[in-house]
Amino acid sequence: MNMFQFLWLHIRQGRGFLWQAVVLILLMAIVNIPLPMLNKIGLDYLIPAGDTLSLITLGALAFFMRGGASAFQVLQNYVVHRVMAAMGHSLRCSMMHAMLHAPYPLFVSGDISKHIGRLASDVEHAEGFVFDTIRFFIRPICMILVISTIMLVLDWQLAVLALIFSPACLLVGFRLRFALEDAQKEVLAKRQALQYNVTDIIENIRAIRCFAREDRYQASIDAEVHSYTDTSITFALKQQTLQAFTHIILLLPWLLVVCIGSYRVFHHHMTLGDMMAFVVFIELLRSPLFQFIYFWSEMKARLVSSKRAREVCDLPDEYANGDSKPLNTGSISLNNVCFAFGSTPLFSNLSLDIPDGQRVALVGPSGGGKTTLSNLLIGFVHPDSGSIKIDGHASAALNPACLRQHIGMVFQDNPMFDGSIRYNLLFTNDPSQDEKIWAALTQAEAREFIEELTGGLDTTIGTRGLKLSGGQRQRLAIARVLLKNPRIVIMDEATSSLDSLTEQRIQQAMDSMLAGRTSVTIAHRLSTIVAADRILYLENGRIIEDGNHAELLKRQDAYYRLYQTQTDGLI
Amino acid sequence: MKIFQFLKDLLQLAQLRQRNFVYLIILIICAESLLAPTPFLFSWLIASLNAGLSSQEIIEIICLFAAATFALNLGHALITIARVRLSRRFSLDAANNLRHQFFCHLVRLPYGYFLNHQAGGQATSWLNDIDDVDKAIAELVNVAITSFIRLLIFGTALFLWNPSIAGLALVMMPLTVLIQRRLRATVHKRSREKVDLREALSSTIAEAANTISVVKSFTLESLLHKHLHTTSEAYQLADVSIETSQSALRSSASVVLIFTQYMFFVFGGWLVIGGELNVADFLAQILLITMLIEPLNNVLQYYNVLTQSHASLHRIQETLDLPTEDNDERRHVKQLTDANAGASLTFDQVHFRYHEDIPLIEDLSLTLQAGETLAIVGPSGSGKTTLFHLLLGLYHANSGTITLAGTDISTLSLETLRHHVGVVFQEQTLLNTSIRNNLLLGADDPESITDEQLWHILSLAHANDFVASFPDALDTVVGLNGIRLSGGQRQRLAIARVILKNPDVLLLDEATSALDSVSELHIQEALNDVLESRTSIVIAHRLSTIVHADCIVVLEHGRIREQGTHTELLEQGGVYKSLYDAQVEGFINWEASS
Structure with missing residues (x-):
């Protein structure tokens, strides 16, 4: 089973919503894209003709189309998130199932605890895998295809010139983005070290208290926070530099369209409306390109998390093998x-x-x-x-x-669960078997102290039973x-x-x-x-x-x- | 409005140095102003197309336009990069402030807090919460203030250029805000729900890992999985609901913006038809309005970030508002008045209860001279360990006083108190670090302790053999909670x-219960030397x-039942006698029968 099959297994849980999501994305593209053409009609025909009434109609039409697109957008988001959440739920449950059923030695060695610490973020990232693929890969591709087609039909020469720039932008964007990744990894590693440190200190709080060493450990956290800060600043600087550069690079196609467009308008090779439509299309192309870059750079992290999620799901299940036989004697x-x-x-x-x-x-x-x-x-x-x-x-x-x-x-x-005494004895909160419980408590000499508790069997006994x-x-x-x-x-x-x-x-x-x-x-x-x-x-x-x-x-x-x-x- | 109060809180956290902040704002204004001329240049370019110029002149104008626009944008980019160092430092300072404050507070919360919460499992969500706030502060400068300034500059430009159109945009904006308020409430409520559920999920599974021996031996895996499944399902629903409300929020904002845009298109077109506006200006103003959309969206989106981090900061604040254990004004004594006199201990009519209705220590009075050893026996639950907790200031007596070397410990600073009192508990946790560092917890000045000293101390505790058997010896990392040992x-x-700590008062709570009899005997001998010279309770x-204790106290239900030396108590023939009999009974019976 490869990675995608593994993810698909969980995505399938939301498959009812999956095809709806695809349909909605297509609808979005269809409704959204021709809008700049309405601008052109207004500029080239209605305004020169002085047709105010048609202009108002056009405005209203455009507004309703965009409004409709926005409504689709909400619907689409809902549907996509249903898919994601269903997948996350399925993955989370499988992971937790695998962890719980893993052999005992893995718990003692701390392998499981390590996975538990990363469970939430791993699932989120794996979920993001679906979301990103839909939002930042499938949708941008639809957008880019449709926009390029319309541009080519409008004025193929200018379209080619404008579009040539896009792959160039992409390339530069990727290069810069990858430069960021190492910095980001470092930030994450520092962040995790901080988290482990804090957890450890909390678990040992009584010892630290009794030796009055709070300051020493406070200082160790502070030191860790500072080194986290330093890496964060480096990262932020790189990130901002990247953003500023990207902004400049994406300005180029726009400048190109405006400059060459104006020249062609001057020579009556194209209308002002065409040029303005081009300007808007170029703007529309910008976000899918950004999303593309984002998608590829995030993909790595997403895949790492997904791989880890899979590792967890693949943990050996100690209950998977062996027969259940009626055991009678205790030999x-x-x-x-x-x-x-x-x-x-x-x-x-x-x-x-x-x-x-x-x-x-x-x-x-x-x-x-x-x-x-x-x-x-x-x-x-x-x-x-x-x-x-x-x-x-x-x-x-x-x-x-x-x-x-x-x-x-x-x-x-004997560790106890953070629940009622009843729960810790019979692992249920159903009081119907209380008589049996009291009988057992009497036999174990525990009846007396539980009767003294006001909550009786419902008394909660705290994490790991520390209140007892x-x-x-x-x-x-x-x-x-x-x-x-x-x-x-x-x-x-x-x-x-x-x-x-x-x-x-x-x-x-x-x-x-x-x-x-x-x-x-x-x-x-x-x-x-x-x-x-x-x-x-x-x-x-x-x-x-x-x-x-x-x-x-x-x-x-x-x-x-x-x-x-x-x-x-x-x- | 709540959100403005929150913004104020954020700024307060940032403890911004005003001068830096002013520099920051100036830089942002400079950068954003560089973007403002673009629409005007554009209008100039379009206007010159119909001005009857020659082809050569047009090319010149176009080149000039391209060069100017590019230069302006480049300037913007460069200033922005320069600004980031300042602004990120600013936001990280704020977040670190919060981190520092939070952990300072956390490690000083009363001990009881850690018992009542899944404290270890919460570390993740605490850090996440602080990250949320960090993000809110970082984006405050990088996104919110920047976008707001851009909005102001572009808005002013538009207003000066064409007041009627700008007026139109101004009318639309409050509408956007109005629509958004409703949805925001949902997001806020659900965010909190989601965070709580996430916490429940991670603490349940962490608990399962901590109790794994029970889980496995009672085959509770399916049962726990069912709980987790239910929680995960609720989490899934909350997640979808938040995301949907948020996307509705975004869309509602964009619909209003688009409406503004097309209103403007129609209205501007009408002005052009009427001859009140030329086409070039009309197009440039459309461009200007388009340029307004992004910053406006950013500001509105920032609102979402704020809402989310609001919930996070709220939860952090709840923890920060809990009183720390050392906030008691009376704890000002930093030095024992008569430290040389030796550490005598007195309990005078001490009462204590964890819960209203369950008394644990009742009317307990005891005196222990310096250097004496007191042994406490009694059935479990009789309050023995609680007595230690009181003596260490982990809990405080409800009434009565405990004095150490003549000083009421409730007036002693906790640091001083714990400096003089050392303890070994029955269930011992270790930090997930090297054995060396775990030992150095006992050293006031860790740097001055040599390895020889550590090995000497380890040999006193009969721990040198097993430590030496590890390949990394003192540098062996003991694992989470010392799981490898x-x-x-x-x-x-x-x-x-x-032993390294060398306290005046030593408390041993079943300190050798996990050892076999032979090892225990050895350690007991070592401990006897240590106990010799100090006041101790065992x-x-x-x-x-x-x-061999100087005095033995039998505790039952938090009260002293019997008190005396071993021989005295045996003669009394009370509880101690029966305890003693119970312990030797196994042998005596056997010897009687054999």
Whole structure:
């Protein structure tokens, strides 16, 4: 699929309006162009004949023709924008669809965020692609063709002379315009750097605040603004120079027509009306020429944006492949799984069997691969080789949606949406299932604090749930997994930000939640781990100890040491 | 009229130096005056065609006409180029002024503002808004004033030449303005709608990216896409409506202009027939009127630019009107009165609530001598982190006082306060820059810090190993929000930078929660050295990290439930005891059963 096919796919969304737009443009050209001829009739025939009445009629006719053309213009603009907006909508939706369905690693690497920052402008530019093609390419071509024809019919010699200048104007115009592009690129790059800087500072505002370094970062923004300003001035200078030159160049055909025209009028080779008609035609030619230059120079930027939009649409869709199979049990089996971050291997030939209903705890130092293992299980990342089987089905052959419906996850830092508590639990604002929600909240020890909020379940909890404390968010996250009711639960440091008392209460809730389910729990705190059926000690991607609490303590090895550091000072 | 007020605002923003502005106007007048003679030259040329001159004379006249017209236009172009440097500087100064003012203000808005807004996602729209205003100011000089002056010069010329025709044009102009007023209201309203929708779109998708682990694990993609689809559809409609109203605006203006033109054609033709006007003048005056159209259109179009940027400036203004956190007059104390006495801390009947109806801290009184360590425990939501926010001046107590070294912190300038207080939070954000720069956030004088010092501090925070393992070491860029680092690594860097800051009062909020027990133990040792000599408050869930504190406070619902040392509290057998039991229970039970 080439670029144009790609764009066409989205333009098609507004195809109902597309042909209307073309018809309107043609109508515009037809109505608008013969107008200068009316001037000629008035000048050459009516005024010399002293026919006032006809002159008034002529004036009225011309006015209505132009008025009609203006009305067409509005209609045409409406229609063209319908096409554009429909295309923009279609493109925007496809891009967002592709982003949302892109594999998890792309989010972590920041690729997606980069695309998000450019989404609005990319769509606008791609939309502009259509608009520009219609307004600044198709229409000017129609205009130029019709005008040149009429001029040639009126006086072919003068017409040829006047028209010869047009390509020359175009050439010079292009040259100057391209000289501008580099300057423009620089301006845009500076502008983007400024934007990234500002975003970054805002995201880190609490740290900057706490160190009272506002001035330092204010200064860094100011510096960036200044360099942006300097490039902008260079650009403006070049631009204005270009405009001034273009103005002079476009004056030439006009001068030519007036000078040669006058000479021919003097010798009675043409009438004054003809000459005036020529003058008006030359004026009319001016804007299509300008539009041409504009079109070609903008096209590049438009194409870059369109290409980027396409890149986004072409992002791999992780849900595109794999079958949906009914998953029943929660058995997990890893067979010779290898996984590497770039060139750094993490797992090599990791094998592991977790029978249905077992509670497994993963322990070990940071960087040992605990989080990666849970990411592998839920299909956020995929093994380089080897297989993972869930309920006997190879997870690589399963549709991720099917797999993820089967697995529930609680994270260390549970982000919340900027919406109501209800929305964050069941992802709907429909209150019909509130009873279920309250039941889950009770189980997750979260009922109490939500009841204290005046808004109840309708309370909005702010960006990333920042209005709640870490523990409160944790309990909501547990409640939403309870509502999801999956066969397998993965908890990545789920209780690390809870105080012991709350943790203890949640522990009871979790016990009842985990009963009968397969669970994989990553935890640093031993009290969370002790209750597990089986403890895996993961270090450098290898399981170095495997057994229950009592067994591992008896070995007096890695787990035992961990236990020691933890209980040190307490017992 | 609102729009004139806005123009005044713009000019005020520009803080124009009057002399520069006068130069600018003089240059514009010079340039535009050079264009005015063209119609007169034209009239002269046409008139000489019928004056019975010889072919030779006509050629001379034509050449003279061409040379004069060309020279005048060239002059116009050259002066315009010369003018641009002045005018662009003028508009950029204004816009930069606004940018500077805006970001100055933004970084000083109360902390709560950032929690209630999708602040990060808004950066784009803020910058766009300022760009709109920038454009309005730039075009004010380059388009609006220039066109207006041209209109004045050409209009005056026309008026002097043929008053009756000029009168006709004058009558038509107010009509144009009248027609446009109606449409403008629509554009204004819709523009705002459109901007809001655009913001909603980008913040929704940005939010999805921020919460991607949840989105993916709950397979919410389709649901979110449906939301986005609806918003995008509304955006599409607003867009079409704006563009259509705008093109109607332009067309309505041009219809009136065309009407004027043809009225003039008929009226002038009638004058020619009656012998009151010669053909040459008639044609030249038509030319002159044509030359009026472009500047008039420009002025009217500028009105659109103004309308759009009006909405933008309005939104910027809304943010600028929010009070900054340091606008409190009482915060004038720049120096702790008795800095050498050490940093003692007192809380005296402190009350605080975020929302009217949810008290977070109630009647809290505490005293902490210089050099003491206070540990706070309590269930989540009991107000521990809030206490830190109060102490740092991120929020302000509703009543009661907090004193640092004998000075009420509400009278301290925030800079001074934060100079003395250092903090490590549980969720640590890092700037998307090098590790070095992130550490230097803690340095008062970043230039004087050597790499050796940084490595020393990193080793204190047990962060030297992983930093050294990166190929770029200190120059490693950590990614947006430090995404390239693990939670534990971020925490260690945060600890390192607070060690570099070397504050009198140190606040640790679950500073080691993302670390495994072994790393935590190491850091705890390092921190113990740091904590030794300073006043500190530690929040931790793991009791092993706080048993040695000079004083332990159990907070519940924003009130102090228990207070004392570890042994005292265990003897009391209250909440702390049960917390303690809860934490060791796992082992004790097991040991009992084995």
